[in-house]
């Protein structure tokens with residue numbers, strides 16, 4: 001059975017003190033969510049070691065938001081996968097649309113990042129999703145299929161066990177507009193079918209596929225009730241303990 005997961009992507013928000021408080025608040029309420037649901041938080045790089053300390057004896061896992069596409073050396077401003085592991089991360093997010101859009105993240109770089117994440121024992125939350133014009137032109141299935149095939153099809157089935165996919169339609173991220181549960185379920189089922197065609201049913205059935213894009217306590221229940229939606233990657237609503245926990249209680 002695939003895992004149900006709710007992950008909080010804090011993006012470039014909170015001071016270290018605020019991040020520590022947020023993590024403490026989540027840990028304090030983790031027993032209010034069902035045992036079958038796992039929580040992950042992804043604070044900014046500078047907060048990782050402090051938040052790791054808060055999460056230490058809790059079931060809440062730590063993720064980075066990105067990692068470098070090189071192992072180490074003269075790459076000013078980058079943070080290596082090995083450093084993230086050292087800081088206490090279990091996961092890193094890769095391929096978030098904000099990184100694709102503003103920082104030139106493409107499939108070629110993502111292949112290298114993914115390999116380094118695995119080499120350093122990190123699991124990956126791999127983001128895919130179409131822009132508004134791509135959906136309006138009816139190209140959303142093609143866009144998502146390419147994002148998946150270009151990066152994930154080079155992996156082994158064993159490596160796929162360390163990948164969570166997050167489908168995040170770019171037009172729904174931070175906009176307050178959510179995909180309808182029908183739109184989300186349709187593309188989640190398509191992603192699973194794409195995985196099944198390449199890796200077989202076992203990998204497809206065991207891969208957790210999260211929905212992201214203006215997910216909040218008020219719409220999470222309907223989204224999470226869909227058969228191929230296994231949880232959420234939450235931006236804005238992950239910055240408030242009650243909203244984040246409320247979303248996790250929506251299963």
Ligand code: PGA
Pocket residue numbers: 009168172173174175176212213214215233234235236237
């Ligand atoms: P949002 O962000 O929940 O604020 O729309 C989701 C994400 O980008 O992970």
